[in-house]
Amino acid sequence: MSPDTPRVPDVLAAVDLGSNSFHLVVARHNSGQLVVIDRMREMVQLAAGVGEDGRLDRDVAARALACLARFGQRLSDVHADGVRAVGTSALRVARRTQSFLERAREALGHPIEIVSGREEARLIYSGVAHTLPDEPGRRFLVDVGGGSTELIIGQKLEPLQLESAKLGCVSMSARHFGDGKLTARRFQRARLAARQELEYIQQSYRQLGWESAVGSSGTVRAVFEAQRELDPHATAITPQGIEAVIQALIHAGHINAIHLDSLTTERRTVFPGGIAILAEVIEQLGVEQMRVADGALRDGLLYDMLGRYMHEDARERTVRSMQQRYQVDAAQASRVENTAVAFLAMVRDAWSLHDPLAELLLRWASRLHEIGLDVAHSGYHRHGAYLLENADMPGFTREEQQVLARIVGAHRRKLDLTPFEELTRPWDHQGLYLLVLLRLAVLLHRSRSVTPLPKIDLAARPRTLEMRFRQRSFRDQPLTAADLNDEIDFLRAQGLRLRVFTS
Numbered sequence: 001m002s003p004d005t006p007r008v009p010d011v012l013a014a015v016d017l018g019s020n021s022f023h024l025v026v027a028r029h030n031s032g033q034l035v036v037i038d039r040m041r042e043m044v045q046l047a048a049g050v051g052e053d054g055r056l057d058r059d060v061a062a063r064a065l066a067c068l069a070r071f072g073q074r075l076s077d078v079h080a081d082g083v084r085a086v087g088t089s090a091l092r093v094a095r096r097t098q099s100f101l102e103r104a105r106e107a108l109g110h111p112i113e114i115v116s117g118r119e120e121a122r123l124i125y126s127g128v129a130h131t132l133p134d135e136p137g138r139r140f141l142v143d144v145g146g147g148s149t150e151l152i153i154g155q156k157l158e159p160l161q162l163e164s165a166k167l168g169c170v171s172m173s174a175r176h177f178g179d180g181k182l183t184a185r186r187f188q189r190a191r192l193a194a195r196q197e198l199e200y201i202q203q204s205y206r207q208l209g210w211e212s213a214v215g216s217s218g219t220v221r222a223v224f225e226a227q228r229e230l231d232p233h234a235t236a237i238t239p240q241g242i243e244a245v246i247q248a249l250i251h252a253g254h255i256n257a258i259h260l261d262s263l264t265t266e267r268r269t270v271f272p273g274g275i276a277i278l279a280e281v282i283e284q285l286g287v288e289q290m291r292v293a294d295g296a297l298r299d300g301l302l303y304d305m306l307g308r309y310m311h312e313d314a315r316e317r318t319v320r321s322m323q324q325r326y327q328v329d330a331a332q333a334s335r336v337e338n339t340a341v342a343f344l345a346m347v348r349d350a351w352s353l354h355d356p357l358a359e360l361l362l363r364w365a366s367r368l369h370e371i372g373l374d375v376a377h378s379g380y381h382r383h384g385a386y387l388l389e390n391a392d393m394p395g396f397t398r399e400e401q402q403v404l405a406r407i408v409g410a411h412r413r414k415l416d417l418t419p420f421e422e423l424t425r426p427w428d429h430q431g432l433y434l435l436v437l438l439r440l441a442v443l444l445h446r447s448r449s450v451t452p453l454p455k456i457d458l459a460a461r462p463r464t465l466e467m468r469f470r471q472r473s474f475r476d477q478p479l480t481a482a483d484l485n486d487e488i489d490f491l492r493a494q495g496l497r498l499r500v501f502t503s
Contacts, residue, residue, distance in 0.1 A: 008309040009081030014301035015071055019047035019090035020146025020170050020270060021218060024071045025298045026078050034302055040074060042067045043266045046090040047147040047170040054095030061100055068107040075109060084301050087114045089147025089168060098424055113397035117164025120297060121150035122394050125159045127299030128216050137211030144219040144277050146170040153208050161208055165197050169219050172273025180255040182272060187246055190276035198284050205285055213290040219274035224292045225262035236289040242279045314395030319364050326371035332448050337366035340441035343458055350460035351433045362434045365407040385409025403427045407435045411442055415494045443483050464497040471502055
């Protein structure tokens with residue numbers, strides 16, 4: 001049974017920490033519909049601040065934090081009740097970002113989630129699909145971002161094929177047009193680099209096919225506006241139109257000499273790399289014309305949030321799918337889940353586990369703790385952890401996958417809590433408490449018996465748990481008694497105290 005979900009907030013907001021621009025969109029929920037009431041955008045160029053060593057430049061980090069502080073003020077002004085903020089390509093590749101993410105959370109007033117490339121693609125498709133008319137057949141969608149390019153084939157609201165290529169307008173422009181010079185040779189090199197990155201998806205995408213093509217976000221819109229400036233009758237991006245814009249850039253010879261009024265000053269520095277990527281997407285995938293969509297990742301975030309409130313959480317579908325794929329014993333998973341969640345209710349206040357995500361993570365970990373058995377019985381908890389950390393899990397952020405992986409990977413046998421120390425707050429310690437609850441639930445259901453457990457009470461203090469069984473002894477359950485004695489030792493070795501009483 002799923003936990004009760006709260007009512008849909010009156011005001012929802014999504015923050016997209018893109019590799020080129022940061023976006024904020026605020027919407028009011030009314031009768032099942034989302035009505036956008038405010039938008040903000042600032043070009044931060046976060047990707048330009050990620051060095052070859054993966055470190056984030058201090059000046060760029062300061063610029064990003066200042067932007068998030070302004071977004072945070074706006075969120076406070078509009079009284080947004082439901083907020084999600086996600087980081088994309090630049091934050092995926094940056095290293096040692098924990099300090100930045102903590103400062104970003106303080107500036108914005110909300111935590112920052114980092115999503116995988118395919119999850120980014122899923123959210124983009126959702127945002128675009130919800131803003132397009134309902135059309136028959138499949139559609140191809142491309143979004144050229146600052147650090148990555150997402151390519152999706154979908155039908156109506158469902159994505160069918162998702163890819164995230166390591167191609168971005170910021171990185172491509174810096175690599176091939178960093179000094180501002182625009183020549184035919186440089187465009188050839190940039191397009192070759194894009195072609196190489198797209199080669200691995202070309203055949204599969206062409207085979208699946210589509211009836212219409214759309215593009216989203218800043219680069220695509222800038223290309224269309226530039227094409228329309230050269231040809232006022234243009235209604236969509238075409239191969240011929242793109243080539244005309246590229247020739248105009250080459251004729252200008254330098255970014256500062258571009259004579260296109262539609263290109264803002266801030267857009268010009270990343271435009272050459274962006275149009276080179278889009279030109280190769282269109283050529284390699286055989287796109288004849290591409291419309292420009294209004295929706296984008298931030299819109300997808302809003303609809304994803306709405307789905308979570310209305311029992312359409314993509315994460316729940318992912319967990320069910322993984323249970324089926326890895327042939328999980330659903331009855332055993334349900335027994336463990338019910339016990340773990342009952343334990344959580346007893347210790348929630350003492351261990352400060354009030355965040356609704358804590359219960360969801362415990363439920364998902366319970367349902368998936370045995371997926372590693374489909375790989376091998378020996379060390380199956382470690383196999384399960386690997387799958388959870390590395391699998392494509394639609395709806396999940398990278399952090400959520402990491403927490404799940406660490407809980408499942410440590411749910412049996414001796415404990416090593418070092419991986420939990422690597423998690424961002426508060427999951428570095430809350431994840432540990434969830435792990436303890438799961439370990440006890442798994443231990444008590446080790447026999448896989450359908451017989452209900454005896455009445456059990458829990459009382460908790462920081463790093464301490466007392467368990468009281470409403471029965472006189474374990475005389476008829478010597479294996480459970482032995483397992484609990486082992487668990488006491490395992491936890492004590494990590495500075496955790498478990499006391500077991502019978503009455």
